[in-house]
Amino acid sequence: MICIVIAEDQQMLLSALASLIQLEEDIEVVAQVPDGRQALDAIQTHRPDICLLDIEMPVLNGLDVAEAVKRKQLGCKIMIVTTFSRPGYLQRAMELKVDGYLLKDEPIEFLVDAIRKVHRGQRVISPDLAAFLFEKEENPLSEREREVLQLAAEGKTTDEIAGSLYLTKGTVRNYLSSAIQKLEARSRHQAVKKAMDKGWL
Incomplete structure (x- = not known):
């Protein structure tokens, strides 16, 4: 059975x-x-x-x-x-x-x-x-960019992300900016949505 x-x-x-x-x-x-x-x-x-x-x-x-x-x-x-x-x-x-x-x-x-x-x-x-x-795209995000975007997806602010990952706010902003650019997004929210839709988060 x-x-x-x-x-x-x-x-x-x-x-x-x-x-x-x-x-x-x-x-x-x-x-x-x-x-x-x-x-x-x-x-x-x-x-x-x-x-x-x-x-x-x-x-x-x-x-x-x-x-x-x-x-x-x-x-x-x-x-x-x-x-x-x-x-x-x-x-x-x-x-x-x-x-x-x-x-x-x-x-x-x-x-x-x-x-x-x-x-x-x-x-x-x-x-x-x-x-x-057979059509899946390669994930362009680095491990750190994924971590930062994942925390952004959970609604955390730049300050909170920096605290969670033991990074400076400037470094977090750099990772977010890089991820937004790689995903051809206009904002962190759009970057999060694109990454989630493609299964990268």
Whole structure:
């Protein structure tokens, strides 16, 4: 029996997905949860074989949950099931070595077959997404520029970033300026958005 947890913030879709998957004799849905924090709790409680995760969920998004599962070595395979085909999400998912990345408009038969393949140790990606893997851009940001932009993304001021990284304010401004230039952005906010969209933060 393949035990799975499903995390999806749209209640109707969550219930429908669970009901359809439960029709399979070899798959059991052990928990249905509406956000990332509850998904992580359910994985730790039920120790499922696989967790199906939406990306954009409250509290923790699906990629944050995937990262936590890998870091804590919980032994659960991760399948992202999402409406979002943006390259940045896919790139981060690949860096996290998720086991599956599927679009929600795939037929239920494809999803069920993918669950079985992932359980057998295979990796499954929606055919429509595979092309993105060959088109991904190289990240132009240095490690320090990424750190500075990440803190900016969290809403920290230049002073706070300088304090967090033990840098001078002038140095932080230089890193921000360099990142903005590399990303061809007009402001730190636009640079943050571009970097996040491309999966570089």
